[in-house]
Amino acid sequence: MAEPRASGQDGPVSDQGSLAVETRDLWFSFSGGGPVLRGVDLDAARGQVTVVLGASGSGKTTLLKLLKGLLAPQRGSIRVLGRTTSPGGRGIRLDAAVAYIPQNLGLVRNLTVLENTLTGALGRMGALPALLMAFPPEWIKEATGFLERLGIAHKLEEKVYNLSGGERQRVAIARALMQRPQLLLADEFVSQLDPVTTVSIMDSVRETVVTGLTVIMTTHELDVVARYADHVAVLRDGQKVLDLPAAEVNPRLLSQVIKV
Ligand SMILES: Nc1ncnc2c1ncn2[C@@H]1O[C@H](COP(=O)(O)OP(=O)(O)OP(=O)(O)O)[C@@H](O)[C@H]1O
Ligand SMILES: [Mg+2]
Known part of the structure:
Protein backbone atom coordinates (compact mmCIF):
# COMPACT_ATOMS: atom_id res chain seq x y z
CA MET A 1 0.00 0.00 0.00
CA ALA A 2 1.23 3.49 -0.79
CA GLU A 3 2.35 5.66 2.07
CA PRO A 4 0.56 8.97 2.67
CA ARG A 5 2.02 11.74 0.54
CA ALA A 6 1.91 15.41 1.15
CA SER A 7 0.33 17.86 -1.23
CA GLY A 8 -0.71 21.47 -1.03
CA GLN A 9 -0.22 23.73 1.93
CA ASP A 10 -2.24 24.99 4.84
CA GLY A 11 -0.70 28.10 6.26
CA PRO A 12 0.10 31.50 4.84
CA VAL A 13 3.61 32.22 3.62
CA SER A 14 5.69 34.20 6.04
CA ASP A 15 9.37 34.38 6.68
CA GLN A 16 9.04 35.96 10.09
CA GLY A 17 10.50 34.32 13.18
CA SER A 18 13.85 32.98 14.25
CA LEU A 19 13.00 29.32 13.63
CA ALA A 20 13.34 27.86 10.14
CA VAL A 21 11.71 24.62 11.30
CA GLU A 22 9.42 23.85 14.18
CA THR A 23 7.75 20.46 14.60
CA ARG A 24 5.42 19.57 17.42
CA ASP A 25 4.31 16.10 18.53
CA LEU A 26 5.12 14.65 15.14
CA TRP A 27 3.90 11.09 14.54
CA PHE A 28 4.39 9.17 11.35
CA SER A 29 3.75 5.55 10.27
CA PHE A 30 4.08 4.00 6.86
CA SER A 31 0.91 2.18 5.73
CA GLY A 32 0.45 -1.02 7.66
CA GLY A 33 3.46 -0.41 9.92
CA GLY A 34 4.01 0.82 13.43
CA PRO A 35 5.10 4.36 14.24
CA VAL A 36 8.45 5.38 12.76
CA LEU A 37 8.38 8.83 14.39
CA ARG A 38 6.85 9.17 17.82
CA GLY A 39 6.03 12.62 19.13
CA VAL A 40 9.05 14.46 17.73
CA ASP A 41 9.47 18.14 18.64
CA LEU A 42 12.29 19.73 16.67
CA ASP A 43 13.31 23.37 16.49
CA ALA A 44 15.95 24.49 13.99
CA ALA A 45 17.10 28.08 14.19
CA ARG A 46 17.57 30.11 11.03
CA GLY A 47 21.14 30.38 9.83
CA GLN A 48 22.33 27.44 11.91
CA VAL A 49 23.50 23.89 11.20
CA THR A 50 21.29 21.34 12.96
CA VAL A 51 22.53 17.76 12.88
CA VAL A 52 20.11 14.87 13.37
CA LEU A 53 21.84 11.74 14.60
CA GLY A 54 20.59 8.25 15.34
CA ALA A 55 21.21 4.61 14.60
CA SER A 56 20.12 3.11 11.31
CA GLY A 57 16.32 2.89 11.23
CA SER A 58 15.79 5.51 13.94
CA GLY A 59 13.74 7.72 11.58
CA LYS A 60 16.19 10.37 10.31
CA THR A 61 15.33 10.08 6.61
CA THR A 62 11.62 9.94 7.38
CA LEU A 63 11.92 13.15 9.39
CA LEU A 64 13.69 14.98 6.54
CA LYS A 65 11.07 13.77 4.04
CA LEU A 66 8.33 15.15 6.28
CA LEU A 67 10.14 18.50 6.44
CA LYS A 68 10.45 18.58 2.65
CA GLY A 69 6.74 17.75 2.33
CA LEU A 70 7.32 14.42 0.58
CA LEU A 71 5.41 12.67 3.35
CA ALA A 72 2.65 13.97 5.59
CA PRO A 73 2.36 13.27 9.32
CA GLN A 74 -0.61 11.45 10.81
CA ARG A 75 -0.40 13.61 13.90
CA GLY A 76 1.35 16.78 14.98
CA SER A 77 2.37 19.92 13.17
CA ILE A 78 5.26 21.07 11.03
CA ARG A 79 6.19 24.67 10.41
CA VAL A 80 8.85 25.27 7.75
CA LEU A 81 9.93 28.81 6.82
CA GLY A 82 6.75 30.17 8.32
CA ARG A 83 4.33 27.75 6.64
CA THR A 84 2.33 25.33 8.70
CA THR A 85 1.00 21.91 7.92
CA SER A 86 -1.32 19.89 10.10
CA PRO A 87 -2.43 16.25 10.24
CA GLY A 88 -4.52 14.70 7.53
CA GLY A 89 -2.24 14.51 4.54
CA ARG A 90 -1.76 18.14 3.58
CA GLY A 91 1.93 18.92 3.51
CA ILE A 92 4.22 21.75 2.62
CA ARG A 93 5.36 22.71 -0.86
CA LEU A 94 8.21 25.12 -0.82
CA ASP A 95 10.09 23.60 -3.67
CA ALA A 96 12.46 26.46 -4.41
CA ALA A 97 13.13 27.56 -0.84
CA VAL A 98 13.79 24.09 0.53
CA ALA A 99 16.55 22.06 -1.11
CA TYR A 100 16.63 18.37 -0.32
CA ILE A 101 19.60 16.11 -0.97
CA PRO A 102 18.29 12.57 -0.62
CA GLN A 103 20.36 9.74 0.79
CA ASN A 104 20.76 8.33 -2.76
CA LEU A 105 21.52 11.88 -4.08
CA GLY A 106 18.87 11.75 -6.85
CA LEU A 107 21.18 12.81 -9.70
CA VAL A 108 20.42 12.10 -13.36
CA ARG A 180 19.31 29.33 -3.87
CA PRO A 181 17.46 27.70 -0.99
CA GLN A 182 16.73 29.19 2.41
CA LEU A 183 16.77 25.72 3.96
CA LEU A 184 18.98 22.79 2.98
CA LEU A 185 17.91 19.31 4.10
CA ALA A 186 20.81 16.93 3.52
CA ASP A 187 20.50 13.23 4.25
CA GLU A 188 23.73 11.36 5.06
CA PHE A 189 25.63 14.48 4.15
CA VAL A 190 29.33 14.02 3.36
CA SER A 191 29.01 10.31 4.11
CA GLN A 192 30.95 9.21 1.05
CA LEU A 193 33.79 11.70 1.33
CA ASP A 194 37.27 11.30 2.73
CA PRO A 195 38.09 13.45 5.80
CA VAL A 196 40.02 16.12 3.86
CA THR A 197 37.26 16.60 1.30
CA THR A 198 34.68 16.59 4.07
CA VAL A 199 36.41 19.54 5.71
CA SER A 200 36.64 21.50 2.46
CA ILE A 201 32.99 20.85 1.59
CA MET A 202 31.71 21.62 5.05
CA ASP A 203 33.76 24.83 5.00
CA SER A 204 32.01 25.84 1.75
CA VAL A 205 28.63 25.04 3.26
CA ARG A 206 29.54 26.99 6.39
CA GLU A 207 30.35 30.04 4.25
CA THR A 208 26.90 29.76 2.74
CA VAL A 209 25.37 29.40 6.19
CA VAL A 210 27.02 32.67 7.16
CA THR A 211 25.03 34.29 4.38
CA GLY A 212 21.77 33.03 5.88
CA LEU A 213 21.28 29.41 4.79
CA THR A 214 19.79 27.05 7.38
CA VAL A 215 21.03 23.46 7.24
CA ILE A 216 19.45 20.34 8.71
CA MET A 217 21.61 17.33 8.02
CA THR A 218 21.89 13.74 9.08
CA THR A 219 25.25 12.06 9.35
CA HIS A 220 27.02 9.27 11.16
CA GLU A 221 30.25 11.31 11.31
CA LEU A 222 30.76 12.54 14.86
CA ASP A 223 33.76 14.62 13.73
CA VAL A 224 31.46 16.66 11.51
CA VAL A 225 29.17 17.24 14.47
CA ALA A 226 32.02 18.46 16.65
CA ARG A 227 33.34 20.82 14.02
CA TYR A 228 30.28 22.19 12.26
CA ALA A 229 27.05 21.66 14.18
CA ASP A 230 25.35 24.46 16.08
CA HIS A 231 22.65 22.17 17.38
CA VAL A 232 22.29 18.40 17.75
CA ALA A 233 19.20 16.21 18.01
CA VAL A 234 19.36 12.45 18.50
CA LEU A 235 16.59 10.05 17.48
CA ARG A 236 16.19 6.58 18.89
CA ASP A 237 13.36 4.36 17.61
CA GLY A 238 11.56 7.44 16.32
CA GLN A 239 11.76 9.41 19.55
CA LYS A 240 13.96 12.39 20.23
CA VAL A 241 16.17 11.40 23.13
CA LEU A 242 18.67 14.27 23.13
CA ASP A 243 18.45 17.87 21.96
CA LEU A 244 21.28 20.22 22.82
CA PRO A 245 23.42 23.06 21.54
CA ALA A 246 26.46 21.44 19.95
CA ALA A 247 28.75 23.13 22.45
CA GLU A 248 27.19 21.00 25.20
CA VAL A 249 27.69 17.61 23.61
CA ASN A 250 30.79 15.47 23.37
CA PRO A 251 31.48 12.43 21.19
CA ARG A 252 31.38 10.02 24.13
CA LEU A 253 27.93 11.20 25.22
CA LEU A 254 26.71 11.01 21.63
CA SER A 255 27.91 7.51 20.96
CA GLN A 256 26.38 6.35 24.24
CA VAL A 257 23.01 7.95 23.47
CA ILE A 258 22.96 6.67 19.89
CA LYS A 259 23.83 3.09 20.83
CA VAL A 260 21.66 2.57 23.92
N1 LIG B 1 8.89 3.27 2.41
C1 LIG B 1 8.88 2.63 3.58
N2 LIG B 1 7.90 1.75 3.88
C2 LIG B 1 7.86 1.12 5.06
N3 LIG B 1 8.78 1.31 6.05
C3 LIG B 1 9.76 2.17 5.79
C4 LIG B 1 9.89 2.88 4.57
N4 LIG B 1 10.98 3.68 4.63
C5 LIG B 1 11.52 3.48 5.84
N5 LIG B 1 10.80 2.57 6.55
C6 LIG B 1 11.10 2.12 7.92
O1 LIG B 1 11.04 3.24 8.77
C7 LIG B 1 12.07 3.17 9.77
C8 LIG B 1 12.91 4.43 9.74
O2 LIG B 1 13.56 4.51 8.48
P1 LIG B 1 14.49 5.73 8.08
O3 LIG B 1 14.88 5.51 6.67
O4 LIG B 1 13.79 6.99 8.42
O5 LIG B 1 15.71 5.51 9.07
P2 LIG B 1 17.14 6.23 9.12
O6 LIG B 1 17.34 6.72 10.51
O7 LIG B 1 17.22 7.23 8.02
O8 LIG B 1 18.15 5.03 8.85
P3 LIG B 1 19.60 5.02 8.07
O9 LIG B 1 20.62 5.57 9.03
O10 LIG B 1 19.82 3.56 7.79
O11 LIG B 1 19.46 5.83 6.83
C9 LIG B 1 12.84 1.90 9.47
O12 LIG B 1 12.39 0.89 10.32
C10 LIG B 1 12.49 1.58 8.04
O13 LIG B 1 12.53 0.21 7.80
MG1 LIG C 1 18.38 7.41 6.36
Missing part, protein backbone atom coordinates in the same frame (compact mmCIF):
# COMPACT_ATOMS: atom_id res chain seq x y z
CA ARG A 109 23.07 9.56 -14.28
CA ASN A 110 23.34 10.28 -17.97
CA LEU A 111 23.50 14.06 -17.68
CA THR A 112 26.84 15.79 -17.14
CA VAL A 113 28.12 17.34 -13.93
CA LEU A 114 27.25 20.83 -15.21
CA GLU A 115 23.81 19.81 -16.47
CA ASN A 116 22.93 18.13 -13.18
CA THR A 117 24.03 21.23 -11.27
CA LEU A 118 21.98 23.51 -13.51
CA THR A 119 18.83 21.45 -12.92
CA GLY A 120 18.87 22.97 -9.44
CA ALA A 121 17.83 26.25 -11.09
CA LEU A 122 14.93 24.81 -13.11
CA GLY A 123 12.44 26.24 -10.61
CA ARG A 124 13.68 29.74 -11.50
CA MET A 125 12.89 29.33 -15.23
CA GLY A 126 9.83 29.47 -17.43
CA ALA A 127 8.43 26.17 -18.70
CA LEU A 128 9.83 26.32 -22.25
CA PRO A 129 13.44 27.26 -21.42
CA ALA A 130 13.29 24.63 -18.67
CA LEU A 131 12.10 22.01 -21.14
CA LEU A 132 14.91 22.94 -23.53
CA MET A 133 17.40 23.22 -20.66
CA ALA A 134 18.33 26.64 -22.15
CA PHE A 135 20.23 28.12 -19.22
CA PRO A 136 21.41 31.76 -19.28
CA PRO A 137 25.20 32.21 -19.35
CA GLU A 138 25.24 33.83 -15.89
CA TRP A 139 23.71 30.69 -14.39
CA ILE A 140 26.35 28.56 -16.08
CA LYS A 141 28.92 30.84 -14.46
CA GLU A 142 27.20 30.51 -11.09
CA ALA A 143 27.03 26.71 -11.40
CA THR A 144 30.68 26.54 -12.43
CA GLY A 145 31.58 28.69 -9.41
CA PHE A 146 29.86 26.26 -7.01
CA LEU A 147 31.56 23.32 -8.72
CA GLU A 148 34.93 25.05 -8.40
CA ARG A 149 34.39 25.66 -4.69
CA LEU A 150 33.47 22.01 -4.30
CA GLY A 151 36.53 20.85 -6.23
CA ILE A 152 34.77 19.15 -9.13
CA ALA A 153 34.90 21.83 -11.87
CA HIS A 154 37.52 19.83 -13.79
CA LYS A 155 34.78 17.29 -14.60
CA LEU A 156 32.12 19.72 -15.87
CA GLU A 157 31.37 17.70 -19.00
CA GLU A 158 31.71 14.27 -17.41
CA LYS A 159 28.55 12.17 -17.21
CA VAL A 160 27.52 11.46 -13.66
CA TYR A 161 27.61 7.69 -14.19
CA ASN A 162 31.38 7.97 -14.57
CA LEU A 163 31.87 9.64 -11.18
CA SER A 164 32.85 8.19 -7.82
CA GLY A 165 30.45 8.35 -4.88
CA GLY A 166 32.26 11.31 -3.35
CA GLU A 167 32.29 13.21 -6.65
CA ARG A 168 28.57 12.62 -7.05
CA GLN A 169 28.00 13.97 -3.58
CA ARG A 170 29.72 17.24 -4.54
CA VAL A 171 27.49 17.56 -7.62
CA ALA A 172 24.40 17.01 -5.47
CA ILE A 173 25.51 19.79 -3.14
CA ALA A 174 26.22 22.18 -6.05
CA ARG A 175 22.79 21.41 -7.51
CA ALA A 176 21.15 22.16 -4.15
CA LEU A 177 23.01 25.50 -3.85
CA MET A 178 21.93 26.43 -7.43
CA GLN A 179 18.39 26.34 -6.11
